[in-house]
Amino acid sequence: MLLQPFYDPLKTYEENYEQGPFGAFADHQIFKDEGEPQYEFLGRKVFAPFGIPAGPLINSNFVKAAFEKGFDICVYKTVRTRAKKVNEWPNILPVKVRGDLTLEQAQKGLVVKKGFTEPLAITNSFGNPSFSVDVWQQDIADVIKWANGHPGKFVSGMIEGTRWGANFTENDFLKDWVLAARLMNGTKVHGIEANFSCPNEGNLVKRLLCYDIAQSQRIADAIKNEIGNTPLVIKVSYFQSDDELRSLVKELGRIVDGISAINTIPSAVLDENGKQALPGGPWRLKSGICGAPVKWAGLDMVERLKFLREELGMKFAIIGVGGVMSVDDYHQYVESGADAVMSATGAMWNPFLAQEIKKAIK
Ligand SMILES: Cc1cc2nc3c(=O)[nH]c(=O)nc-3n(C[C@H](O)[C@H](O)[C@H](O)COP(=O)(O)O)c2cc1C
Structure with missing residues (x-):
């Protein structure tokens, strides 16, 4: 059963x-865990190794509400080194x-449906907006203190490097990633996640960063040098090619503390008339699909990452994302x-999903 969403798609990003947050996230009734946190996640204890990835937790009010409802690992939505506007509504x-x-189906394109009904599949297209650094640093510092x-409770901050114009060189891009990491690390966040897989970057990007292994390796290395002991997770998309995934793990698996898969x-x-559904230029024709129908891809990536981690004798944590709608999916x-x-x-x-999972794994 679908409950009232805590991020309301019918409202603008600014209104949200x-x-x-909305629905049960707004009632501030706190779920109380029993005993001591038993699970370890990137050097901190949590009650359950379950949480919400970068996206719907758009500020500290959302993150705190998620913690109150029992989601122990929360990722603050992607931020950048300068302010960037959100894509036009709807998102x-x-x-x-x-x-x-x-x-194959994704390649052919999809059609919107009338309401948010099960099986729940959505597209999201925000363009990874960001408030200015002073705003998000203060907001994240507040939630860390809490x-x-x-x-x-584990708070992760998601960063993304940006090509801030056509004259931006690859080196400028790398420096922007390092600056984002430094600024995020300044909040004393528990972990930093780097978005190597944003599908909504518009026309400046030809290929997702995670598929450019050499560039990904340079950026991950530079970030890790900058943040020292703060755990670093990279977020990647679905890899079709085993060779490419192997090469990603080989080149980055010893630099990073975790790999999160998948993005959308x-x-x-x-739309129903065969026209682009999201408003804006042709760059907005394609957007990321998430929800129940992408679970197979997340599960497949997790299995392959585990196999490669063993084969290559590595230790990074594997964070499984994509289509988790129920306790069974978690298992x-x-x-x-x-x-x-x-x-x-x-x-x-389902704002009670963490509580349902905690009950099942007790
Ligand atoms: C509303 C929304 C916003 C998202 N924004 C981001 C984002 O800012 N950065 C990111 O790496 N992934 C973002 N994602 C992708 C999710 O983190 C996740 O990888 C994807 O949705 C698959 O998981 P799901 O099927 O549980 O939704 C977003 C997802 C949703 C639903």
Whole structure:
């Protein structure tokens, strides 16, 4: 059953930022964990290795509300080194998908559906907006202070380097990543996640960063040098090629503390008349698809990452993301090899998902 979402797709991003969260996240009733936190996640104890990935937690009010409802690992939505505007509303639309969203289906494009109904599949297209650094640094510092006063909470801050113009060189891009890492580390956040997989970057990007292994390696290395002991997680998309995934793990697996997979699966999204569904230029034709039909891809990546980690004798944590809507989905991820599991779409429409999982794993 779908409950009222804590991020309201019918409202603008700004309205959500100012008035949210909504539904049960707004009642501030605190779920009380029993005993001591038993699970370890990147050097900190949590009550359950479960949380919400970068996306729907757009500011400290959302992160605190998620902690109150029992989500122990929360990722603050992606921020940048300068302010950047959000894409035009709507930023979330429901899409029709029957069964798993295969890559062939995604290639052909998808059509929107009328309401947010099960099986829940959505597209999200925000363009990773950011407030200015002083705003997000203060906001994240506030939530860290709160989390440090409560046992078993892990706050991760998601960063993204930006090509701030056509003249930006690859070196400028790398420096922007390092600056973002330094600014995020300044908040004393528990962990930093680097978004190597944003599908909504517009026309400046030809290929997702995570598929450019050499560039990813340079950036991860530079970030890790900057942040020292703060854990670093990279977020990647689905890899079709085993060779490319092997090369990613080989080159980055000893630099990073965790790999999170997957981000969304990109697809063209059309309205019922076959026209581009999201307003804006042609760069907005394609956007990321998430929810129930992408679970297969997250599970597949987790299994392959686990295999490679063993084969290459590495230690990075595996964070399974994609299509987690239920306690069963959580179990499937853990059985596939995830050290921690996260849900964005499922959690949005079920604010009690963490509590259901905690009850099941007690
Ligand atoms: C509303 C929304 C916003 C998102 N924004 C981001 C983001 O800023 N950065 C990011 O790396 N992923 C973002 N994502 C992707 C999620 O972190 C996740 O990888 C993806 O949605 C798959 O998980 P799910 O099926 O549980 O939604 C967003 C997802 C949603 C639903």
